[in-house]
Amino acid sequence: MKRPSSSGSLDALISICPPKEEKNSKNKQVYSREFQAMLDGLEEEDSLGEAGQATEKKRRLSIHQVKALEKNFEVENKLEPERKVKLAEELGLQPRQVAIWFQNRRARWKTKQLEKDYTILKANYDALKLDYNNLEQEKEALTAKLRELKAKLKEENSESSQSVKEDSPKVSQQTKDHDFCDNDDDSIGIVKEDCNVNAQLLISPASSSPFRFNGSSSCSDSSNHQWFQSFDSRMILGNMYHPQLVKVEEQCTFTAEESCNFFSVDQAPTLQWYFTGQ
DNA sequence: TTGTGTTTTATTGCCTCC
DNA sequence: GGAGGCAATAAAACACAA
Numbered sequence: 001m002k003r004p005s006s007s008g009s010l011d012a013l014i015s016i017c018p019p020k021e022e023k024n025s026k027n028k029q030v031y032s033r034e035f036q037a038m039l040d041g042l043e044e045e046d047s048l049g050e051a052g053q054a055t056e057k058k059r060r061l062s063i064h065q066v067k068a069l070e071k072n073f074e075v076e077n078k079l080e081p082e083r084k085v086k087l088a089e090e091l092g093l094q095p096r097q098v099a100i101w102f103q104n105r106r107a108r109w110k111t112k113q114l115e116k117d118y119t120i121l122k123a124n125y126d127a128l129k130l131d132y133n134n135l136e137q138e139k140e141a142l143t144a145k146l147r148e149l150k151a152k153l154k155e156e157n158s159e160s161s162q163s164v165k166e167d168s169p170k171v172s173q174q175t176k177d178h179d180f181c182d183n184d185d186d187s188i189g190i191v192k193e194d195c196n197v198n199a200q201l202l203i204s205p206a207s208s209s210p211f212r213f214n215g216s217s218s219c220s221d222s223s224n225h226q227w228f229q230s231f232d233s234r235m236i237l238g239n240m241y242h243p244q245l246v247k248v249e250e251q252c253t254f255t256a257e258e259s260c261n262f263f264s265v266d267q268a269p270t271l272q273w274y275f276t277g278q
Numbered sequence: 279t280t281g282t283g284t285t286t287t288a289t290t291g292c293c294t295c296c
Numbered sequence: 297g298g299a300g301g302c303a304a305t306a307a308a309a310c311a312c313a314a
Contacts, residue, residue: 058287058308078301100288103301108286110302 061101065091069098073105 061069068091072083079087079102088095 060286060309081299097287099300101286104287107302 061093061097065093069101069105073102073109077106077109078102 069087072087076083079099084095084098084102087093088098091098
């Protein structure tokens with residue numbers, strides 16, 4: 001027994017021959033109370049040897065005892081000394097047995113609690129993972145869309161520049177003068193006033209958080225990178241969107257020339273395939 | 279019936295608190 | 297220093313398939 005130096009030694013001796021307990025919990029359920037009491041009496045006699053000596057045998061608590069202990073555990077999972085003694089008296093157990101039962105019960109409860117916590121954490125993790133996967137898919141879809149748009153833009157640019165060259169070299173020169181991205185500070189000033197884009201972007205319905213961009217974005221900087229940043233910030237703030245998207249867009253780099261042509265005053269209408277007419 | 283895995287009861291050793 | 301809590305573990309009791 002634990003701590004034999006203290007009161008444990010007496011408890012140890014007594015607990016070797018615990019009071020009335022059924023040998024088999026099944027018996028308790030099968031027989032009547034009176035008959036069971038008789039059986040218990042016989043068992044108790046059995047547990048004491050012929051000379052009344054204690055035979056060391058571990059015994060399970062009766063269903064009744066366990067139920068009572070469970071009830072008490074529900075009320076308070078720790079035992080004050082008075083409660084322990086009272087409970088022990090009520091159930092015909094040694095206070096030490098009650099204490100041990102509570103101790104073991106607390107250990108079981110803790111294990112179950114850990115399992116519960118693990119289940120909850122795992123569910124959260126799975127949900128997050130699913131969300132992440134959806135975002136990844138969304139990211140890929142957007143990247144593909146961007147690539148497609150860039151290709152179309154390039155195509156349009158090459159076509160229009162060819163036709164302009166053929167029609168009038170003077171107009172071509174004018175276009176060049178107003179070009180947004182000639183790295184000239186003055187030209188940027190012009191673009192600031194004129195460059196205004198109304199775009200509507202529809203994201204695939206498979207998206208976990210489908211959003212609709214309906215933006216009017218003014219170019220405030222010659223850097224295409226920064227333009228995309230402000231563009232995305234609006235989307236994120238307006239749609240509670242995830243930050244990953246910002247990263248995606250930041251990674252999708254237009255070359256300086258591409259972005260310049262994109263916002264060239266003269267070439268704004270070349271995005272007609274992209275606008276919805278709103 | 280028996281082997282094996284699980285559950286329950288009890289012990290041990292260490293730690294903290296008063 | 298004693299009381300009590302906890303983790304780890306032993307051992308008995310139990311459940312169950314083969």
